[in-house]
Amino acid sequence: MSDHSTDLAHNIRKAAAQLGFAAIGFSAPLPQTLAILRATAMVHEHRNGEMHYLESRMEERADPSLLLPGLRTIISTVISYNYPLKRQAGLPKISKYAIIDDYHTVVRSKLEELLAEIEILVAEPLHARITVDSSPLLEKNWAEEAGIGKTGKNTLLKVPSAGSYLFLGEILLDREIPSSKFTLPNYCGSCGDCLTHCPTGALVEAGKIDASKCISYLTIELKREFTAEEAAMIGDWMFGCDLCQEVCPYNQQTSITANKAFKVREELVNISMERVLNLTKSGFRELFYGTPIFRIGLRRLKRNARAVENNMKKSGTI
Numbered sequence: 001m002s003d004h005s006t007d008l009a010h011n012i013r014k015a016a017a018q019l020g021f022a023a024i025g026f027s028a029p030l031p032q033t034l035a036i037l038r039a040t041a042m043v044h045e046h047r048n049g050e051m052h053y054l055e056s057r058m059e060e061r062a063d064p065s066l067l068l069p070g071l072r073t074i075i076s077t078v079i080s081y082n083y084p085l086k087r088q089a090g091l092p093k094i095s096k097y098a099i100i101d102d103y104h105t106v107v108r109s110k111l112e113e114l115l116a117e118i119e120i121l122v123a124e125p126l127h128a129r130i131t132v133d134s135s136p137l138l139e140k141n142w143a144e145e146a147g148i149g150k151t152g153k154n155t156l157l158k159v160p161s162a163g164s165y166l167f168l169g170e171i172l173l174d175r176e177i178p179s180s181k182f183t184l185p186n187y188c189g190s191c192g193d194c195l196t197h198c199p200t201g202a203l204v205e206a207g208k209i210d211a212s213k214c215i216s217y218l219t220i221e222l223k224r225e226f227t228a229e230e231a232a233m234i235g236d237w238m239f240g241c242d243l244c245q246e247v248c249p250y251n252q253q254t255s256i257t258a259n260k261a262f263k264v265r266e267e268l269v270n271i272s273m274e275r276v277l278n279l280t281k282s283g284f285r286e287l288f289y290g291t292p293i294f295r296i297g298l299r300r301l302k303r304n305a306r307a308v309e310n311n312m313k314k315s316g317t318i
């Protein structure tokens with residue numbers, strides 16, 4: 001690899017740090033047999049619930065060059081949303097990532113800025129594609145390949161100094177950048193706190209999730225009405241679930257905190273059930289537009305709120 005390529009990698013890292021990315025790494029788009037086997041096993045074992053989109057486009061997952069002709073490098077990045085959050089007891093819970101601006105927008109705009117910097121550094125025309133949860137790409141796998149972090153027993157990527165309150169985003173590039181693979185240790189060791197604290201048994205074994213039992217899936221991805229069993233499973237979580245991150249010791253010792261671009265929507269931090277259940281369409285738009293919650297729509301949010309209200313009444317919380 002030429003000095004010029006090494007300098008390029010160094011300068012891209014510098015630009016990423018200035019933009020507030022928590023980590024960045026580069027990998028060559030080589031076949032990822034193990035990751036594909038894991039992705040297909042999830043589908044064959046019906047652990048994807050009703051997320052049928054995970055059953056399609058396996059060819060692109062296996063070969064990301066189908067997403068960008070001439071692909072030479074996958075640039076993996078992570079941005080932290082780790083901010084202090086104090087929840088009031090007796091209120092419906094919202095996952096930390098949803099009380100801030102929608103990551104699809106924020107991370108994409110950060111990656112656009114980074115790509116503009118790369119274009120200046122390279123000083124020649126580039127073909128690139130930015131993806132933020134928007135392409136059939138095995139994001140965690142590529143982040144591991146690039147040496148950014150390791151997937152924990154809770155199936156989430158953990159990054160040194162940044163923990164797991166992170167958003168992933170990638171730039172696919174038709175330019176070779178030296179790959180940055182480091183051997184990272186397995187951070188979990190003998191810990192199993194996430195498996196013990198998952199209230200629904202969704203973490204069926206270390207690093208293996210049954211999405212159909214996961215509160216995040218039930219409250220965000222599932223489109224239909226709940227069965228009685230599903231409604232009971234969500235407990236007091238109205239949107240998402242942070243339990244397997246809250247108990248993770250690696251999130252207690254992070255030095256990297258939320259990127260300044262993420263503004264906390266204070267009015268959502270301790271929102272009451274009554275307010276959600278009485279929302280009109282325009283009230284919903286006013287309150288949630290620009291957050292990930294807006295994506296599920298008012299009908300599904302009220303479905304969640306009704307289930308949480310029943311659960312909290314049954315448990316005597318309200």
Ligand code: SF4
Nearest residue numbers: 198214215241243244
């Ligand atoms: S998000 Fe909640 S329900 Fe899903 S695996 Fe983690 S602890 Fe379990």
Ligand code: SF4
Nearest residue numbers: 152153188191194248
């Ligand atoms: S809680 Fe423990 S086992 Fe689970 S991801 Fe964190 S370190 Fe790993």
